[in-house]
Amino acid sequence: MERYWNEEIECASREDMKKLQDERLVAQVKHVYENVKYYRDLMDEKGVKPEDIKSTEDLHKLPFLSKADLREAYPYGLLAKPLSDCVRIHATSGTTGKRVVAFYTQNDVDMWEDCVARAITAAGGTEDDVVQVAYGYGLFTGGMGIHGGSHKRGCLTLPMSSGNTERQIQFMRDLGATILCCTPSYAAYIGETLHDMGLTPDDIQLKAGIFGAEPWTEEMRRSIEKSLGIKAFDIYGLTESSGPGVAFECSEQTGMHINEDNFIPEIIDPETGEVLPEGEVGELVFTSITKEAFPLLRYRTRDLCVLSRKKCSCGRTLIKMAKPMGRSDDMMIIRGVNVFPSQIETVLIEQGYSPNYLIEVDRVNNTDTLDISVEMNPDQFSDKVKDMQKQERDLAEAIKAMLGINPKVHLVSPKSITRSEGKAVRVIDKRNLHD
Amino acid sequence: MSNVRQISVFVENKPGKLAEAMKLLKSSKINIRALALADTKDFGILRIIVNDTEKTVDILKDASYAVTVTEVVAISIPDSAGQLSRVLDILGENGVNLEYLYAFIGKSDRSVSFVLRVDDNNSAADALTDAGIIQLTENDIAEM
Structure with a gap:
């Protein structure tokens, strides 16, 4: 009712x-x-x-x-x-x-x-x-x-x-x-x-x-x-x-x-x-x-x-x-492609990762770079390096499928990304520093 | 035949991160018997065998570390040329795939100890036993 x-x-x-x-x-x-x-x-x-x-x-x-x-x-x-x-x-x-x-x-x-x-x-x-x-x-x-x-x-x-x-x-x-x-x-x-x-x-x-x-x-x-x-x-x-x-x-x-x-x-x-x-x-x-x-x-x-x-x-x-x-304002143009943080968040949650992440955009040798730090999932932790690298690769591929551009994914420790009590800061665009 | 439990810990590849984990173990008086670190650009995987596995896992998990426990085979072989090669041959002949291995300080200066992470612990243990290679238990390692 x-x-x-x-x-x-x-x-x-x-x-x-x-x-x-x-x-x-x-x-x-x-x-x-x-x-x-x-x-x-x-x-x-x-x-x-x-x-x-x-x-x-x-x-x-x-x-x-x-x-x-x-x-x-x-x-x-x-x-x-x-x-x-x-x-x-x-x-x-x-x-x-x-x-x-x-x-x-x-x-x-x-x-x-x-x-x-x-x-x-x-x-x-x-x-x-x-x-x-x-x-x-x-x-x-x-x-x-x-x-x-x-x-x-x-x-x-x-x-x-x-x-x-x-x-x-x-x-x-x-x-x-x-x-x-x-x-x-x-x-x-x-x-x-x-x-x-x-x-x-x-x-x-x-x-x-x-x-x-x-x-x-x-x-x-x-x-x-x-x-x-x-x-x-x-x-x-x-x-x-x-x-x-x-x-x-x-x-x-x-x-x-x-x-x-x-x-x-x-x-x-x-x-x-x-x-x-x-x-x-x-x-x-x-x-x-x-x-x-x-x-x-x-x-x-x-x-x-x-x-x-x-x-x-x-x-x-x-x-x-x-x-x-x-x-x-949140929209980033990376290598000419419009990217919203929300698109990346969608992929992370779908793939079983926590919604805590940090996106860093920079420009190196006139090319935009997209680095995404993601907290690794402790349930998926393996003692084998190749398994962990595969997780990074799989996630990068899923994000690429969503955005059309290749990101670098970095797995970081659980709970290492600062939690927000208000509006979360998820993007650092370093390109502005060069302008 | 008892396999040995190895603790693996996810550690970011940044200054001070390994030290943080070590400090945690130090303050709880955990003694590390064997240690190896595999690293990539972003992170490392710390593999340790300790004198108190349960306590170590609890301490690390409480501090939000990603931790996993895997069973590995530990052996002690004479400290002379060709001994490791012989072990690897035995594993290969028995179809056991080796993921990684590392050496640690053994009981005496005439022998050397290794941790072997293989895809099939039972086959490896049987093959090594048949070849007369000394395998160490978790207790053996704790008491070293």
Whole structure:
């Protein structure tokens, strides 16, 4: 029996949803044009007036915003409300340059928490659940965002933050946590630690996990589900839009429903900016139609994915986005071939290796090199060198079959690759150093 | 006829990695009776025979090392020209394939000891016994 947090919205007819989106979009464009000089200039430059936007069909007329715009407008350039109306600030980790700061009014926080409450409900969460929040608390949206949504849903909320993994497991056991929320790489680490402590999924009461904030594969999902004895749900979001909860997974586990009453998605060709039809892979673009303080219109996420309006067995009519193949930032071009870390992860898990790995890309004599350090599987350890070398070779061949390029595979000791308690760092691209 | 248990340990081919493993054994007062290291560019496989196999395996596994125990044949032969060649001939004539071997310090300076890793321990042991070659038990090695 599927439960909904806001059935009227989550199961609305397409006509009703479009009507709501049209109204909200028109009002939002007016709000932004009047209050955000930075975006008004972009619109003027393009010759678009707020009156030109009458419905979602006109969305394509609006200019895009990119991460570069956010950096240029840092910190207040895209703020649409006086600071006295704002109650919260969050920021991105700033790993790819200057931080992005986002502002929230109380309504913005309420909307965000409502989106997260939908996600928790879709994962089976009720008042009877204990939600363990093992995302980092702080500027990062993960901890506070899930925390607020869990409160709103009425779950008993355990604000653990990330880290101190044995204590996470102790609290999980002692207080009977039923839903775990963290990054997928941290969930995998918690699962590994559970087993190291001599415990099994039977020793904990977890039934579900809501994992996001970094790309993860279907293979990783199955591996986490097995190690923790749970059903694992994906959640999507970005600080620029609010945080986790922009989209969430239902029991069908075939993509995430976008909370399109708040965020209108588009898929565009990342080269030309042209809007692509449903079903085609392209860059995901979001327009926030209810955010007050930091309302980004046509924000380019750099996430590559597909949208689908196929009927979902859960009964929700919200449009679905496939699990992003990766952020276009994560994509490496190695010897002219597009490579995502997630492709390598898929092969590793299929071949029985742990999802802990390190990819190093370098350029030697004008040729790109791809080195992948993988933790050897202790169950496959042999005293014969030739057996071990064969394992390296077999893995390199499987990766080559996936990517089309030859990697160098290095087997390293079990548990020697640093475990992540937040977003995992899996790629070191040394080529940038030479530029 | 009892075969001897050899412990193999996966050790990365990086400075200090072997020392880490050795320190672990030292702190538990494990005495290594025989040792050989096979290495590749990325990793080495440390093969040891110790005075307390169970304890050593536990210590290494607790420290997250990949460990495997295999049975090997240990022999003691006179320290003179042609003795090893004779052993290898015996194995070859009996269709026993040798994966690797290594020497270790024996009981006396007139004999030398070897660990033989073969594909068929029983055939090797029978053939060596028939040829009158002294085979060592795990106890023999522990007490050396």
